[in-house]
Amino acid sequence: MESLYEALANLDGFIYPNEIALNWDLLIVMYPYITGLVAGAFILASLNRVFDIKALKPTYEISLLTALAFMLVATMPLITHLGQPLRFYEMLITPHLTSAMAIFGFVYLWYLMVVLLLEIWFDYRYDMVIWSQQKKGFMKFFYKALTLWISDTSPESRKTDEKFGYFITVIGIPSAFLLHGYVGFIFGSIKANPWWSTVMMPVIFLFSAMVSGIALVMFIYMAINYLRRKKTDIFCLDTIAKYLFYILILDFTLESLDQIHRIYEADESFDILKILVRGKLFFTFFIMQIGIGTLIPITTLGVLQFKKPRERTRKILYLIISIFVLVGIFFMRWNVVIGGQLFSKSFYGFTSYKVNLIGGTDVSLSLLWFIVPFFILAFLIWLLPPWKKFVEKTN
Amino acid sequence: MPLQVKRLLLAFAVFIAIMLVLKYFLTPDSWREYGAYRGKALTEISGKEAKYVEMETCAECHDTIAGLKTQGLHVSVQCEICHGPGYKHADDPDNNDLEIPRERQFCLRCHTKNMASPQDIIKQIDAVEHNEGEECITCHNPHQPWL
Numbered sequence: 001m002e003s004l005y006e007a008l009a010n011l012d013g014f015i016y017p018n019e020i021a022l023n024w025d026l027l028i029v030m031y032p033y034i035t036g037l038v039a040g041a042f043i044l045a046s047l048n049r050v051f052d053i054k055a056l057k058p059t060y061e062i063s064l065l066t067a068l069a070f071m072l073v074a075t076m077p078l079i080t081h082l083g084q085p086l087r088f089y090e091m092l093i094t095p096h097l098t099s100a101m102a103i104f105g106f107v108y109l110w111y112l113m114v115v116l117l118l119e120i121w122f123d124y125r126y127d128m129v130i131w132s133q134q135k136k137g138f139m140k141f142f143y144k145a146l147t148l149w150i151s152d153t154s155p156e157s158r159k160t161d162e163k164f165g166y167f168i169t170v171i172g173i174p175s176a177f178l179l180h181g182y183v184g185f186i187f188g189s190i191k192a193n194p195w196w197s198t199v200m201m202p203v204i205f206l207f208s209a210m211v212s213g214i215a216l217v218m219f220i221y222m223a224i225n226y227l228r229r230k231k232t233d234i235f236c237l238d239t240i241a242k243y244l245f246y247i248l249i250l251d252f253t254l255e256s257l258d259q260i261h262r263i264y265e266a267d268e269s270f271d272i273l274k275i276l277v278r279g280k281l282f283f284t285f286f287i288m289q290i291g292i293g294t295l296i297p298i299t300t301l302g303v304l305q306f307k308k309p310r311e312r313t314r315k316i317l318y319l320i321i322s323i324f325v326l327v328g329i330f331f332m333r334w335n336v337v338i339g340g341q342l343f344s345k346s347f348y349g350f351t352s353y354k355v356n357l358i359g360g361t362d363v364s365l366s367l368l369w370f371i372v373p374f375f376i377l378a379f380l381i382w383l384l385p386p387w388k389k390f391v392e393k394t395n
Numbered sequence: 396m397p398l399q400v401k402r403l404l405l406a407f408a409v410f411i412a413i414m415l416v417l418k419y420f421l422t423p424d425s426w427r428e429y430g431a432y433r434g435k436a437l438t439e440i441s442g443k444e445a446k447y448v449e450m451e452t453c454a455e456c457h458d459t460i461a462g463l464k465t466q467g468l469h470v471s472v473q474c475e476i477c478h479g480p481g482y483k484h485a486d487d488p489d490n491n492d493l494e495i496p497r498e499r500q501f502c503l504r505c506h507t508k509n510m511a512s513p514q515d516i517i518k519q520i521d522a523v524e525h526n527e528g529e530e531c532i533t534c535h536n537p538h539q540p541w542l
Contacts, residue, residue, distance in 0.1 A: 013509060089421065090423055093422055094423075094426055098431045148406055150398055150399060157399070160399055161399065164399070
């Protein structure tokens with residue numbers, strides 16, 4: 001009763017009783033955010049392989065491993081948000097096709113098992129065989145197990161790896177589109193909510209995913225080189241930045257198109273959305289998402305396409321931009337997930353959301369699920385160091 | 396078929412087999428009894444302790460107040476909207492006191508000026524100007540605000 005009174009004091013106007021407290025909190029913001037990072041990082045890797053962009057080569061394995069590290073925790077925000085630690089696994093062993101949300105299990109499994117793991121496996125198989133021959137004791141066994149006890153290093157076997165790896169990359173691109181398009185669909189298909197319900201949602205989610213994934217790989221690539229005290233390949237960074245620039249423009253255009261459509265259509269929900277965006281979402285929408293996350297990066301990257309300052313300056317700029325973009329996309333997810341729940345479906349009132357207001361675990365758990373992937377990534381990079389891979393001389 | 400593919404198919408077969416075993420042993424008994432959920436969840440939910448009762452239950456003991464209220468303008472406002480959930484109180488009134496919201500802020504939750512809510516359904520007053528500083532219940536009987 002006490003907390004209800006407290007929540008009631010934060011209402012404006014008329015609101016239905018089931019809209020007073022937000023059901024989807026910060027953890028549900030993390031879910032599309034993390035999934036988007038996976039899809040984006042993977043698409044960068046695929047671009048690299050399918051279109052054979054040589055400049056991106058140093059980031060190929062890093063993007064794949066990043067995608068895997070984040071993929072492994074992608075479900076965790078959902079599972080912890082359920083708040084059923086004793087029987088959450090029931091969700092995993094009772095697949096069914098009767099709800100859009102239950103489809104995530106299939107999408108996730110397909111993407112993790114058939115696309116990501118297989119692509120990494122084919123890419124590293126030969127190297128793992130070599131490593132298993134060099135190492136001793138447990139690590140020898142471990143690498144052997146990872147190769148599934150195949151020790152074939154013949155050129156034919158490498159050709160097969162190459163062929164299947166390529167094939168999976170080609171399947172992987174639509175799969176990555178599907179993965180994040182699906183997350184957009186979950187929101188876009190809710191016809192009762194005018195802030196979410198648009199057919200553009202899957203497409204917008206997809207492009208923002210690519211933006212965030214590319215920014216993440218850019219950031220991680222610089223961080224890894226810094227930690228290893230190696231020189232960052234500036235040509236590679238320039239190329240990533242170029243793609244980031246293009247896709248940011250596409251993403252921004254698509255989102256603007258969606259908003260313009262909304263503004264021109266001006267249906268009965270428009271008034272409340274206008275108040276929402278100018279009021280409760282002003283900071284997160286105009287300042288964080290559009291300002292910090294989109295306009296500043298676009299202009300900086302745009303200028304960098306024509307005028308190239310010194311290498312050091314460029315690196316610092318790239319670092320700042322990658323962080324800005326990551327923050328911006330986080331707030332894009334925030335504006336979608338939280339924004340969509342702040343106004344009443346009567347279009348006559350608002351509720352409000354303060355992180356940590358209810359329960360008090362949302363912030364710490366969200367942080368946890370954002371930090372854990374970096375540790376997983378560190379482990380993966382230690383296990384499968386991209387720079388120790390065998391490189392063919394003729395290539 | 397290349398060796399890699401054979402091994403991978405084997406690995407996948409093992410994975411699927413493990414999942415099937417887990418599925419067999421861990422699926423809850425009442426899953427799919429009615430639909431894609433545990434049938435037992437229904438009894439669990441219906442077995443939850445009730446929190447609210449009907450207004451008629453309050454009237455069994457507080458008949459004067461209930462009578463007063465049915466004649467006043469607050470007739471449509473349930474007792475428990477103001478006094479909170481009363482299931483336990485109705486069961487054992489001596490050990491479970493209900494809330495009594497006497498402060499101005501409480502009444503204003505419904506009666507404050509608000510452009511968004513329809514004026515003709517609930518009368519609205521200006522919270523600052525309307526007899527500032529006095530509790531609403533010194534003048535209005537909450538159970539029968541107006542005769």
